[in-house]
Amino acid sequence: MTIQKNHSTTQIEGHEKGSKEINQQIKDLIKSGQEQIQVTGCQGQHNLAVGLLSKTSILLEGSVGYYCGGLIDGPNIEIHGSAGWGLGESMMSGTIRVRGNASNSCAASIRGGTVVVHGNAAARAGISMKGGLLIIEGDCGYMTGFMMQKGVIVVCGNAASALADSMYEGCIYVAGSIQELGNDAVIEELQDSDQKFIEKNLKAWKIDPNLPFKKVISGKKLWNFDKREINLWKEAL
């Protein structure tokens, strides 16, 4: 799934250019039928490659700012640098691969697709995920998987405190240490199917799957109330 540059790659020079200009050039190239686009000289500009709905491959050389690849549905994006807050927020499908670190809230609210961070991911990675897969080859920050509703997070390194706090559904696999589980998060025994899932998905991104993973899921006590208490809830509402 690595994006390889080839003769059909079209290049955009991003150095000293603003987000709007770069994004407009990307959209114009997609409109003209380009399937592979390389943006060189990225310097942390925000909102790069957002809202793209085609299966274009986009290689971003350098670091990107906030919300890179947000709201996409289809593209394969690779970032040769680090990524700012909200990487791939609310994406529907496609892939985003970051060779460096990702800041807070990467893969926030994604509905589908895959986000791969080869470095570390900061606080609230995968917050409110509603589907999709987030792979973090390094460590993950505070409150990773907060209020997650669906999907999977795989963390090959260590997890900071409040992991999976208030999650509804989905699961988080962690290979390293867990500083502290969040509210209502519990550890469940790993099944063969989990192992197979991890192996398949990590190998696809050339990440070593032979690590001692633990599985973290919701304890379902925060939201799964007894129906006999319904009147109490109605009163509270």
Added chain:
Amino acid sequence: MLSALARRGPDSAGLATFGTSNNSRLVLCIKLDEKENLEDQTANVLEKINVLTHVHEQLTTKEYLRLVVESVEDSDALIAQVESTAKEVELVSLGTQLEIIKQVGSPDSLERHYGIRSKSGTHAIGHTRLSTESRVDLSHSQPFWAHGVADLATAHNGHITNYHKLRRQYEQRGIRFYTENDSEIIGIYLRDQMEQGSSLEEALWASLEDFDGSFSYLAANNHCLAYVKDPFALKPLMVGESEEFVALATEEIALRKISRKPFEVWEAPAQHVQLWSVPTHTQETF
């Protein structure tokens, strides 16, 4: 770096620089009252200071008066003497190495008026501000000097939600506040902790317990540069480090202005303090 962040807050901009002066002398950055005659005010300040020490250099730029004076044993007396000149006269910074230059307007405007790029030193912290609650004027701009502590400055992004409570406690002890900006309390807090015997590092860690709200702040003195990130990681702070430099900024776009060479950047973790010692033998232009 500051210009790259200017769109985040164009109200005011400032820089606290270190390492441009002689250790036996103090640099005083004084804000004069822009509505009054600046020459008269300068003469009044000099008259007051001459009672306590010798003035080696003086320079007035807009409402800013920069003085280099012979060191004094009792810097509190010097501060009081300067600020007794007039109500609006305020000592913006004092130190052997520290100089704070700030003004209403963008970082580019700061550069035009004060030629920051031509200055040299060991390290600096800067700020460009979007005012959310308090006034837009020079006093409310950042960085803040930790009033009364030579060579200690802070710059803050966020909202310290127990500011009013803490302020009331300090005011009951007779501590003066110069602004209504919650960021000012960081310097006051650090000074208070250090007066009670804490090191700067201990004071920074303690602030994680005592401040509520969202905050990423920088603190710097002659010897070190540090960041503090709140327990919930609510405000961004990017760290870039290489063999040649340490740089911190709210956004990576500012860090990438330093060099086109690759260097690793990461988000500061939640509830964390980190300090770097500053080598005093190297000086770079800002």
